[in-house]
Amino acid sequence: MDPQDLENINALLDRDVELREKIKDQVTELDKKTRTMVGVLNKIHSTPSDSIPVLIDSVRPILLSCQEITSSLASLVPENQFWRWKDMWSNSMRTAVFVASLIEYLSTGALIPLSRVAEILGIKEEWKDRVAVPVEDYLHGLISLVNELSRLAVNAVTMGNFEEPIRISIFVKDLFAGFSMLNLKNDVLRRRFDSLKYDIKKIEEVVYDVSLRKLAPLPKVVPP
Amino acid sequence: MDPQDLENINALLDRDVELREKIKDQVTELDKKTRTMVGVLNKIHSTPSDSIPVLIDSVRPILLSCQEITSSLASLVPENQFWRWKDMWSNSMRTAVFVASLIEYLSTGALIPLSRVAEILGIKEEWKDRVAVPVEDYLHGLISLVNELSRLAVNAVTMGNFEEPIRISIFVKDLFAGFSMLNLKNDVLRRRFDSLKYDIKKIEEVVYDVSLRKLAPLPKVVPP
Amino acid sequence: MDPQDLENINALLDRDVELREKIKDQVTELDKKTRTMVGVLNKIHSTPSDSIPVLIDSVRPILLSCQEITSSLASLVPENQFWRWKDMWSNSMRTAVFVASLIEYLSTGALIPLSRVAEILGIKEEWKDRVAVPVEDYLHGLISLVNELSRLAVNAVTMGNFEEPIRISIFVKDLFAGFSMLNLKNDVLRRRFDSLKYDIKKIEEVVYDVSLRKLAPLPKVVPP
């Protein structure tokens, strides 16, 4: 190999290694934050509905503090290289989407839009070639939301709240119908989506138990 | 090596590669159709029984349109080579069997015979060396039917239909007894058959709940 | 090769082989004891709560007799070589931790601390470069405890004991919250911890079934 070439190549390789280290530090930070939030939100399963707002209020500031990290990432990643490095933080980002969507559901009962997630995480439109929330990560976060809601349906009943499972059922079925419209390829997302049917079955069984005992009004059946 | 021979051999080797590509295209098409049908049929779990016929009518044309694909496959697969290529479309074919059998159950309450499935999919007897529905795929489709019906038993009750679980219970038990008579090898089919008992158990639990609700005395007093 | 060198090397190799044999004998002994205890403790799933103390009393002496083995190990392992040999007995040690923690839960409803486990197994502080209970093994034992308790929640209900699942639920959730605060690395321990959520879901479902049917007083909900 030409000695000059050899030197250049070695320099390029070294630079990438350094960058990787720096990004990793940020990701470790982000990871700690999302783990903390997940830990706190785990309490929704034993919190009566009227105390939920207080719980959420304790999580929101942590979620907003993720903006510092997205901003650091945006300054680290070279232009156009979003897709080169994103695998390093995908997992944490998906958890952040999950947290944001769970907070939204608990506060308003609605589905958080992708644009709103990006806004909360302080991700700017003009960074899109460095840091962004791709559709795929958003969808992963929503699947985690459904996993969590099927557990919440069970625990709500335990806490004597019989309307919640029905609300969850309607919300989740609507979301599932949305997912069914997508042409997913045979990857992790598709497998996770396929597994949603177990969550739906569980929720349906809770609704069944509640209806059978006439503990809550029947969900309205919509003709096709 | 004789140049003519060489050319022939090369032609044979190339043809297989091309053929695989073409079959794959058809299978992708078939796969899309079956996914769409499964998506629509998913609504049976929230559709009152009197609207089911309308739902089914929206699926039938898609099912019939699979005939174009089986016909393309029949013209692609060289004679005698059914067993060489069939693994490429087995999965989609099993889903198609499932769809046909679910429609039949919902319309008539009866089990669709294998011959009728082939007819609906436009598969002609004379294609049997190129495209056919082997017994194994038919049985796989029926097992998926039972999986779906155990879910339907639960949701029918939620929608206030207390007879459906009992109808399903009888239908599924009969089917299970049939399967019990088969000498299955230790393969995937056997494992899936083995798992049917959980569906039966679920259906029985629903029948149990429904029967007792109707006829048993009121629940006991709550312990302090 | 220099004959003196050769002799030295051979002496070193031979010593290791012998030592391995001797340690293995002790580990086999320990394994027999832990398996016997696990066999007996398996009966908790069909033993009414008032007979549990008798069952535990039959296991305690076996647990204490493990002290002979830890003492033999401490005299066998050369100084500084704890980390060299510990993989040979890790599995048995984790089972011993599991047994000790299960006995503690069943007797007092409390979590056994690591120091108490070491004490019961007769492991002395000054052996720490030869025999010790590393944090990792302690945590593995506790995860096995949760696995067992989720099964116990189910079987207690079958035996008509509707309060036990609620007690278990509180204990396990507390333990889980503790685990969530640890910074586990991505290894077997982390994977096993992650799988705890299935046990928690199962326990929650049991508590749900009991509450739905008003079979036991609702667990007290603590606001966050």
Added chain:
Amino acid sequence: MDPQDLENINALLDRDVELREKIKDQVTELDKKTRTMVGVLNKIHSTPSDSIPVLIDSVRPILLSCQEITSSLASLVPENQFWRWKDMWSNSMRTAVFVASLIEYLSTGALIPLSRVAEILGIKEEWKDRVAVPVEDYLHGLISLVNELSRLAVNAVTMGNFEEPIRISIFVKDLFAGFSMLNLKNDVLRRRFDSLKYDIKKIEEVVYDVSLRKLAPLPKVVPP
């Protein structure tokens, strides 16, 4: 389930199991024959060229007797199912191709065409949906032929036959050039073809030795 249907299905499932057994018996038979022929042909490496015809004459009847087996196979395999069962006998068939091609080379110095192999093995054109010699198996047989000829080149010289290596060299190079024209996929066949260059190298070394011995000046003087 319809009893008649059930019976048919069971019959189909049972038939396959039996058929596999019967085919296996024939393959065992074929395997014995090919092993015997390979054993006898092994003697070419120590047989002077004028006795080769006698040796070949002792193998031919065994080769022809394979026709009984191909004929049995053709009557066992259901029509159209060649591709379903062929893996069971591929190995033996490739050895049979090797034997036929070696006999042809030794008798005439020429490459046996695929059609002639089929003829010798008594495989009829009209069986092609049940028993055939696919191109792949033919090529595998030819690669084995080259492996054998590289050994023969060495031993011919030992027996004082200095022309044989040159004949082999020309034959094998031609064959290699033919193989080079094929568009092989990355599979076993390709790997085996790739290894042919070592056989060629070996043959060339022999040609080199032989040529130089004849024409080059005497070996140099031995260094002290």
Added chain:
Amino acid sequence: MDPQDLENINALLDRDVELREKIKDQVTELDKKTRTMVGVLNKIHSTPSDSIPVLIDSVRPILLSCQEITSSLASLVPENQFWRWKDMWSNSMRTAVFVASLIEYLSTGALIPLSRVAEILGIKEEWKDRVAVPVEDYLHGLISLVNELSRLAVNAVTMGNFEEPIRISIFVKDLFAGFSMLNLKNDVLRRRFDSLKYDIKKIEEVVYDVSLRKLAPLPKVVPP
């Protein structure tokens, strides 16, 4: 389980474990002896032919001392249980056969018969249901002999002995022809036998080198 049964079964299991330990001790002993002999015999590759007898004389006593071990084994193994335990010492026994056959070849140029091997190892006919040399182990030993002789053919030439390769060639081809008569099943023995062809090729190449240079008289060619 019936308590009496439980006790009996445990006793049976314990007895087997003890026996295994005792046999293992003997096998370790045997293994040391065979390793030592192999180490010494490794010197044949650098020993001129006239010093070979001295070398052999140093190995013979070790070989004979194996009789103590076979005798111990015979007293340990319960009657009829030869096949139950033999896997424990098969490897060492095969090495012993190899040693005996190499000594025989080097002393007399002949193949040692199985009966003579048993005699040398002090294995008595009446032990045949406890300790014996099965045909399989004998054949394994002979294959190791061929592996070693192909190496010797090379090294003999290095030492200026040009007749040895030719003697080895004749001996090995005869042995190979014997092996070819056996119907070996698809196991380790078959694989090892198949690999003999590489040894034979190597030997043939040595003979080729020697003949080409007219360093020794041509081996006599036997017509088939």
Added chain:
Amino acid sequence: MDPQDLENINALLDRDVELREKIKDQVTELDKKTRTMVGVLNKIHSTPSDSIPVLIDSVRPILLSCQEITSSLASLVPENQFWRWKDMWSNSMRTAVFVASLIEYLSTGALIPLSRVAEILGIKEEWKDRVAVPVEDYLHGLISLVNELSRLAVNAVTMGNFEEPIRISIFVKDLFAGFSMLNLKNDVLRRRFDSLKYDIKKIEEVVYDVSLRKLAPLPKVVPP
């Protein structure tokens, strides 16, 4: 979980994570050095013998610079924990042993003793509970040396150096005889040692080719 306990456990886990990171940095450094040396030493296969000293002189400083790393490791590893962390650097250490032994062979023709390797790498006796060269790693390095020398024997001949293979043959056989006297257990080391026989065969074949053609004086044969 007791908060104090939790804190202790977390402190322990965190310390390990940090330590691992720091050790890893050192190992990466060591790895770079050993790979660089291996890259340079690869040139011995095309370097005429009189230029070898220059080549070696370019490697020695790098080898000595490894002392900084062993020293850093010794200050990082907590006392008694050599066996806990050593797997992280075993591979690099074995390569370092290989490099040291190859340099020694090329400079003096002799085998480097273990004590000298430790000295070159700056590893002090008093570090033995933190950093050491265990016998196992030394032996692994020597096996790599033999692997390299068998290649060198071949390439020396290509470069017209007919004496080198003979020197290598004597050196390697002596080393092999030493290895044969060790009681290796059935692990990677034993398997690698067993594979040395292929290297020895290869060297013997080179010596054979050289002797056959009388290109170098015969190696002196030593009677047993």
Added chain:
Amino acid sequence: MASPLIQLFDHFREDLDDYNDRRERLIKASRDVTNISKKTIFLLHRIVMEESTDDHALAKHAAMRAREKLHEVQDMYAGMKHELEGDRFWRHQRQVSPGLQEYIEALSFAHYLDHGNLITFEQVEETLRDSNGVLYFPLVVSDYLLGLSDLTGELMRFAISGIARRGGRAKANQVCAFVRSCKSDFERMTPYIRELSKKQAITTQSLEKIEDAAYAIAVRGSEYDLPQDMLDDIVTQTIST
């Protein structure tokens, strides 16, 4: 005339062929034993699922039918007796074991249906004796234990499939207790028999499945003040209308 070496190898060939042929015969026989045993197990599952007013009698009947069918296996073993004499049994144990374990699984299943307990080692041996009380071949503890270990899987299927029947709930509870005690008893033997460890893991899974099923029934019944029998009657009546 053949060379001495050829004569020698001729002898080896006979020896090896003799061994291989016997091995093939035993493998085929063992496969047949496996098939009969598997079919017996299916038969048992099928019969106990039949309509009946007396489940106890049905179980006894199923056990009888199974034992009849297993006579075929016993006859095969009688025929194989000479192939397995003396040290030959140990030489061919690997060929015999799979079928034998499946046979013990089937036999112990029938025994459980009949008596509700575990067949003993001696009771298995009894079925492997000729008319003079001589064993066809020695019964090995590992085969006995491994066969029994598979039984737990069949009992799980039996308990869960039958849970919808009248009395099925009580039966499931019995099976649950029985499988649990099997698991306890086998635990201490796992260090001795390698395959047993893996099978214990499967037994644990089966046990959990039965426990879950028993639980589902218990929790559903606990809402009502009626005995299990009466609840069963009500359900049966609903379905039949």
Added chain:
Amino acid sequence: MASPLIQLFDHFREDLDDYNDRRERLIKASRDVTNISKKTIFLLHRIVMEESTDDHALAKHAAMRAREKLHEVQDMYAGMKHELEGDRFWRHQRQVSPGLQEYIEALSFAHYLDHGNLITFEQVEETLRDSNGVLYFPLVVSDYLLGLSDLTGELMRFAISGIARRGGRAKANQVCAFVRSCKSDFERMTPYIRELSKKQAITTQSLEKIEDAAYAIAVRGSEYDLPQDMLDDIVTQTIST
């Protein structure tokens, strides 16, 4: 009118379909690139094996023919340029890499035949520019190195298959030295690129094969007092008679 959620997912569908379709196109294109490159490599092997009196000219000719064929790849890359603009290249790198590496392998093989040395990073980049000198997409170091690493395998085939030709022995020695220096140069980069470690192992094997072949020739020739060229002449003459 569709619900907001449905509208939202409609948008996602478009987005995903757009991505999946591009991905499919790139995979197919990459597979085509791979095929052309592989065929180019075969072509090179084939041409250099042709009869010729001037091997040097033959190699130059082969390289020219190969570069012509590789223009097809360059044209494809020109066509893919818009699919890979901006951050899209990195999004689809996994789809592009396999073909690109195969292309670099073929290109570097032709380059070696032509110039006898290693194609540089810039020289590879030169072939991936449009008429304005703009790169179709960035060239990544790992693709460059992994493509070159595969080259050693082809050089091994080239050296060994050609060893029987006139001058083939000298050629084999040159290739041997060249591959050896590749191995040395790549060694230090292996910790950076995971797949490179595995490929180094294969390079080592290829190298040993060439070394063995070069050795066999050297040792055979060393018996004679003639230069290698004359020995080759003698051999050629013998075969042709």
